[in-house]
Amino acid sequence: MTNKILYVLGIAALAILVWNIYTIARLPEETRQGEVFKIIFFHVPMAITAMIAAAVALIASVGFLLTKNFKFDALAVAVTEVGLAFLAGNLVTGSIWGREIWGIWWAWDARLTSALVCWLLYAGYLMLRRAIEEPTQRATFAAVFSIFAFIDVPIVIFSIKWWRTQHPQPVFWAGGSFPPDWTKHFLWNMLAMALLGAVMIAVRLRQEESQRELDSLRRMAHAL
Amino acid sequence: MQFFRQVFVVAAKDLRAEFRTKEAINASFAFALVILLMFSFAFDIPVETARDISGGLLWIVFAFAGTLVLNRSFARELPNDCLDALIAAPVSGAALYLGKALANYVLVLAVELVSLPVFSIFNNLSVTGQFWELLLVLALGTWGLTVIGTIFSALTVNIRLREVMLPMLTYPILVPALMGAMQLTSALVAGKPIGADNEAWLKMLIGFDVVYTAVSLVLVETVLVG
Numbered sequence: 292m293t294n295k296i297l298y299v300l301g302i303a304a305l306a307i308l309v310w311n312i313y314t315i316a317r318l319p320e321e322t323r324q325g326e327v328f329k330i331i332f333f334h335v336p337m338a339i340t341a342m343i344a345a346a347v348a349l350i351a352s353v354g355f356l357l358t359k360n361f362k363f364d365a366l367a368v369a370v371t372e373v374g375l376a377f378l379a380g381n382l383v384t385g386s387i388w389g390r391e392i393w394g395i396w397w398a399w400d401a402r403l404t405s406a407l408v409c410w411l412l413y414a415g416y417l418m419l420r421r422a423i424e425e426p427t428q429r430a431t432f433a434a435v436f437s438i439f440a441f442i443d444v445p446i447v448i449f450s451i452k453w454w455r456t457q458h459p460q461p462v463f464w465a466g467g468s469f470p471p472d473w474t475k476h477f478l479w480n481m482l483a484m485a486l487l488g489a490v491m492i493a494v495r496l497r498q499e500e501s502q503r504e505l506d507s508l509r510r511m512a513h514a515l
Numbered sequence: 516m517q518f519f520r521q522v523f524v525v526a527a528k529d530l531r532a533e534f535r536t537k538e539a540i541n542a543s544f545a546f547a548l549v550i551l552l553m554f555s556f557a558f559d560i561p562v563e564t565a566r567d568i569s570g571g572l573l574w575i576v577f578a579f580a581g582t583l584v585l586n587r588s589f590a591r592e593l594p595n596d597c598l599d600a601l602i603a604a605p606v607s608g609a610a611l612y613l614g615k616a617l618a619n620y621v622l623v624l625a626v627e628l629v630s631l632p633v634f635s636i637f638n639n640l641s642v643t644g645q646f647w648e649l650l651l652v653l654a655l656g657t658w659g660l661t662v663i664g665t666i667f668s669a670l671t672v673n674i675r676l677r678e679v680m681l682p683m684l685t686y687p688i689l690v691p692a693l694m695g696a697m698q699l700t701s702a703l704v705a706g707k708p709i710g711a712d713n714e715a716w717l718k719m720l721i722g723f724d725v726v727y728t729a730v731s732l733v734l735v736e737t738v739l740v741g
Contacts, residue, residue, distance in 0.1 A: 356737060411687040419684060422674045431741055432670050435734050436684065439663075442730060443688050450691035450719055 297493055304486035311480045318473065327391040330384050332477055336484035337381040338406075344374025344488065345413070349441040352434035364430035365499035366492075367437060368420065373491045375413050377484070382406055401451045408447050412440040426506065521606040525614025530621060532591065539587040540622050547580035547630045555637050565638040570701030573634060574693050578660065580630070581623040582682045585664035588619050589672035598672070608736035616665040616731075624657050645703045652703065655720045656696030662724065663688055666731040669738050695720040 315332050347370045355363035385403065386396050397403065416436050423429035533539060554572055565572075592598035601611060631653075635642045642649060663685050671680045686693075695716040702713050709717060 408687055408690050415684045415687060419674075419680065422671075422676055422680055424675075427741060428673070431737060432674075435670065435738055438734065439666075439688055439727075439730065442726065443691070446691045446719070446723060446726075450694050450716075453715055453719075 293497075297490060300486060300493075301490040304483055304490055307479060307483040308487065311476065311483055315476055315480070318476065324392060327388055330388045332480045333484075334381060334384040334388065335477070336481040337377045337384065339481065340484050340488045341374045341378040341381060341409075343485070344370045344377065344492075345409070345441060345444065348374065348413075348437050352437035352441075355430055355434045356438075359427075361426070361430060361503060364434070365496055365503070367434065368417075369492045369495035369499060371413055371416055371437070372495060373488050375410065375417070376491075377488060378406065378410050378413070382410065401448075405444075405448045405451045408451075409440075409444055412443060416440060426503070518607070518610055521610040522614045522617065525601075525606065525611055526617040526621075529588070529591075529615055529618035533618070533622060539584045539591075540626060543580045543583040543622070543626045544629055546583055547576050547626055548633065550576045550579055551630065551634055551637055560638070562639050565640055566705045567701060569634075569638070569640060569642075569704040570697035570699065573631070573700055574656065574697045576630060576634070577623070577627050577657070578686065578689065578693060579682075580626050581657070581660050581664060582685070584622045584626065585619055585661070585668045585685075586678055586681050588615055588665055588668040590668075590677065593672065602739050608739045609732045611739070612665060612669065612731065612735040615668075616661050619665050619668075620658060620661045623661055624653065627653055627657060640704060642704055644706055645708065648709055649700065649703045652696055652699045652717075652720070655717075655724060656692060656700075658724045659692035659696075659720065659727065660689060662727045662731055663692075666735060666738065669735065692720060692723045695723070 311332070315329055318329065320326055320328075348367050351363045351367035351370065354360070355367065382403075385406075389398060389403075390396050416433060419436055420429055420433050423432060554576075560568070589598065592601060602608075604611075631642055634640070664681070667681055667685050671677045671684070674680060698716050699709065699713060699720070702709070707713075
């Protein structure tokens with residue numbers, strides 16, 4: 292049953308994404324930036340999805356420490372992995388945009404730097420998990436690290452903001468310049484990305500659960 | 516009161532053990548010297564440039580050398596199962612953690628205070644212009660380094676690749692603290708006072724120390740006992 296739901300949702304996400312790419316490609320060029328401006332339809336939703344993933348990872352980690360229920364641990368690792376992939380996508384699309392508009396692939400600007408530091412933090416989380424064998428210890432230490440990492444994110448963002456800034460200001464609110472009739476396309480793509488992320492997380496979650504089942508079976512076999 | 520006496524006993528024990536063997540502090544200081552030497556031939560820098568980047572150079576040295584001390588902090592307790600005995604002892608995890616952090620703080624600060632004149636001599640820079648302000652930045656930055664380093668030393672003590680994991684996990688978390696300490700140190704060495712344009716960094720450094728000391732004290736029991 293859940294398998295079927297996953298298939299349906301996955302296909303829906305892909306269908307929306309393909310439709311979005313088709314409609315976005317046919318939108319007129321933006322006056323100042325041209326075609327490359329449209330990368331914003333992917334760049335920003337990826338960032339938002341990654342941020343939501345980080346928040347869910349925090350909640351799941353705290354949940355694990357409070358309840359010692361491994362479902363929370365599986366959720367934490369699943370959202371962290373998927374969030375990391377989306378953040379990587381965000382960094383790559385941003386880099387392509389930077390190459391076109393700034394003429395350089397990378398600038399040590401506030402948001403780029405803080406996004407990279409976040410990426411490194413959560414990559415550290417995954418590496419920490421691989422270094423620990425014992426499941427309870429792995430889940431506990433990973434949860435502690437996830438809490439440390441999440442607290443660091445706002446401090447990193449503020450400190451790097453004081454350091455230097457070059458990234459364009461948000462164009463969506465507070466008198467932003469985003470074309471209002473394009474907002475619809477943006478929201479559709481936001482939905483596609485979030486749905487895609489959710490399906491990936493669900494798949495990863497099931498994989499984590501079967502892994503744990505396998506481990507317990509192996510332990511039982513050894514005990515016999 | 517009891518709590519602080521326990522903290523003090525743990526710190527004194529660690530310092531006594533360290534001063535008898537001197538294994539961590541010697542290695543750390545020798546390492547700091549080697550990096551300072553590498554810097555001086557890697558970048559053949561004029562004095563003005565050295566003054567501008569002094570904060571960056573110094574804190575990279577401190578972060579690298581400090582990691583050696585922090586790595587030993589809990590690893591020292593592994594032989595003879597001392598760590599299990601410490602955890603079983605009737606002191607709270609927070610007291611144990613704070614005691615160890617305090618001992619590490621003294622050691623890392625000692626390495627820094629010895630490296631500072633060496634750095635000043637190698638690069639023809641005076642660091643005594645605003646010595647007390649510099650000492651304040653050292654004290655705050657090093658506390659951030661030790662707070663994070665000690666809790667992660669406890670976290671990585673039993674896992675594979677311990678020596679690699681500690682810096683890999685701590686440096687990204689330390690980014691804001693190191694950045695603030697670097698900015699302030701460069702400004703102070705260049706003769707600029709701590710004023711309107713860099714006061715925010717000082718506040719950030721204090722905030723980082725307070726937040727992470729609190730979070731570590733809450734989570735250390737979980738890390739040690741599970």
